[in-house]
């Protein structure tokens with residue numbers, strides 16, 4: 046394409062390729078597996094750390110579901126396991142709230158942000174745009190290690206005497222600001238905030254790297270409009286993160302000040318435990334603005350990579366171009382812009398000015414339009430396709446199903462008049478678990494199943510994969526679908542026990558059912574983890590460079606690419622990523638020049 | 647013992663699944679991987695269409711089972727709530743149709759266009775007309791929903807009618823306090839710094855308007871068919887006044903008072919009949935996580951006839967007299983209270 050790109054590419058080429066052969070001999074265990082600067086290894090580090098966190102976060106949900114399903118029972122082994130947090134074999138309320146808070150924090154930030162975009166942005170960006178590595182491999186490595194530091198701090202907060210943060214993943218002050226109001230708001234909260242600060246540094250380092258890599262290091266011929274949709278999605282994800290995470294950082298720092306330095310940013314007129322606090326003039330609602338200015342983009346930071354990967358996987362396995370490539374890019378762009386303009390839809394009942402609120406209603410429901418475009422484009426991609434149900438494809442189809450189900454309930458919640466009734470009930474729990482939690486997990490699983498052969502040179506076991514898929518999709522719907530009814534009955538979220546409530550206690554049987562299913566679904570994830578670890582060492586070997594018959598560049602690298610990805614020159618790109626089924630040919634890789642007689646569209 | 651047994655069973659199940667998985671991999675190698683793949687493809691395609699059919703039946707069945715437990719059958723208990731329910735129904739209708747169409751297409755296409763030996767994928771990269779169609783149609787539906795929604799939203803959040811019964815609601819860890827303005831219909835001033843001992847709300851008794859104010863905890867009485875206005879506060883952390891039967895909700899924020907208003911349509915007694923539940927009560931649930939007792943932060947509202955409400959109100963003693971019993975008039979007449987005034991500062995100073 047342009048000169049600048051080929052120049053940069055030449056620079057990279059010189060830097061990495063010539064000395065590359067020697068390099069491999071010098072690599073020690075430490076530089077190869079621990080302080081690695083190879084984007085592929087860093088991706089694996091993010092993925093495996095994310096998986097460990099997912100098991101911890103998932104286990105927490107099983108524990109608190111135990112309480113919700115069996116509020117009357119005691120489990121003596123819990124006391125053996127957790128000590129005073131489960132006195133008499135019953136999870137204590139303080140600990141219940143700590144579990145809920147940590148579950149949310151871990152899954153939202155550590156698993157579905159770091160584990161998802163950390164993994165796939167690192168792995169796919171250089172491979173799919175044709176670069177030898179990230180723009181700055183060093184900062185990339187630091188990004189992982191800041192995440193690791195954040196993980197250590199968050200993990201250590203689980204063991205402090207007063208317990209980890211327990212005010213919900215949204216940590217609204219004053220609850221999170223006052224140690225007197227909740228034991229989780231003592232040292233546990235400081236650790237939470239410090240950990241998140243490290244986490245934000247990690248995602249900024251990562252995000253800036255992803256953006257500059259995509260903008261600058263594309264191989265010859267890889268114009269922006271020829272990029273696979275995964276790359277577009279990861280690009281917008283990074284932009285969202287870079288622009289919104291600093292705002293959360295500012296909120297976190299102000300909250301640290303309020304907690305430790307006596308400032309009053311979020312505090313005013315408070316009497317807690319009989320103590321009259323001197324703070325006046327602060328606004329507790331200000332924090333919510335700061336939080337959701339990140340918090341809403343954050344949910345799309347979680348979703349967009351899943352959208353991008355599902356688009357790619359659906360197209361490859363349908364043997365058909367993704368329908369409406371430009372519309373897919375455009376709707377990603379629209380979603381990214383709108384994601385910054387809707388945050389107050391989380392605050393309709395805070396006493397928000399109703400006139401202001403009406404703009405947020407309008408903009409929120411506007412997001413449904415690009416979302417609808419994407420859904421119809423996926424459906425049209427499947428129409429008259431020739432579909433191969435690889436495990437990745439099944440998960441991508443599941444992703445679309447959950448995205449539809451959860452997106453539609455967003456239309457209820459975005460309408461402020463309805464949200465007044467539904468806010469902070471199980472309807473919201475159902476909404477965001479389906480659209481963000483489950484859908485993004487499905488996108489992530491799709492990605493892992495699809496690119497595992499590229500990561501490790503082996504396949505995952507298909508039978509285990511099919512069991513994993515079917516148990517998870519059925520289980521996830523069984524868990525979250527009935528929750529809409531609880532929400533329509535006004536049943537509040539974050540309750541430890543409903544048995545004292547005339548209005549909500551009729552759902553005891555349903556709560557028990559949900560708890561049982563959640564344990565089964567958790568067990569199915571253990572099957573996946575087992576499959577993952579087992580297949581790294583013992584899986585069927587990949588014997589061809591392009592096992593799925595895909596067009597994108599990562600499949601032009603050797604089966605187990607070394608640092609630098611391509612052995613010789615980086616291939617040149619001549620076409621978009623989605624020429625499947627064109628002119629009677631099953632697929633045409635991006636590296637193939639456009640033929641003389643090739644049809645245009 | 648049962649624990650060990652349970653663990654053993656789970657481990658056994660895992661081992662069996664794993665053995666099956668490994669065996670099936672060998673079988674597929676023996677049979678030819680391509681052939682095994684095609685077989686799996688057929689199985690999964692069949693499972694997808696079965697999932698759709700069973701799923702839709704499941705949706706129906708779930709609705710049958712849980713619809714009666716929602717608030718719809720007994721209906722909304724406030725005027726605005728009835729409109730909200732109508733809107734909910736419309737939204738369920740619109741999204742329900744979209745849900746069924748898109749899910750059916752998703753799984754049906756997946757089944758119908760599963761890989762077949764003699765089938766080729768149709769090269770269909772884009773079509774501007776179709777794309778415009780599914781940009782505009784959702785946009786139109788959403789506009790309708792927004793217009794309806796905002797109409798009600800502005801109505802709900804408008805100022806309460808002048809004749810509304812005013813009740814001040816204060817949340818704290820972990821309970822609700824209610825204050826009525828008394829005969830003068832004005833709530834006395836408060837200052838959180840005055841919160842001490844029996845004066846748990848920090849009422850400023852230097853303000854004459856506060857002398858006839860009535861303070862009750864946990865249970866509130868309100869009259870039916872009259873607009874009710876809540877003035878909402880919190881003392882320590884954010885709470886939320888959740889009124890599911892009235893379809894209302896508003897945060898209680900320390901330092902920033904909020905309001906909401908609604909008109910109850912049925913008394914508690916009438917709701918017992920409507921809901922078919924002889925134990926029915928209107929409950930206030932705290933809907934914003936507020937600490938370890940969040941789940942037990944319960945309030946009760948008794949909606950009663952105007953006459954019953956008046957009688958109840960007359961039987962309540964102003965807070966001023968419960969805090970300073972010596973100031974209470976010997977006669978039971980409440981009216982005379984408003985003529986008395988005591989500088990509170992001195993009282994507090996002496997009580998220290």
Ligand code: HEM
Pocket residue numbers: 215344345347348390391409410412413416451452453454455456458459460464467468469473476477480481482
């Ligand atoms: C059609 C598009 C969507 C609309 C109109 C929408 C609307 C809303 C609204 C209004 C709320 C606030 C509900 C409340 O707290 O009362 C909400 C909550 C939430 N939404 Fe969505 N949403 C949409 C799609 C999504 C997507 C795609 C994601 C994530 C990938 C998502 C994730 C969340 C999360 C995490 C929450 C709850 C956060 C919390 O309170 O803990 N939503 N949504």
Ligand SMILES: [Cu+2]
Pocket residue numbers: 340341344387388390391
């Ligand atoms: Cu949002």
Ligand SMILES: [Cu+2]
Pocket residue numbers: 817818820884885886932933934935936940943
């Ligand atoms: Cu509360």
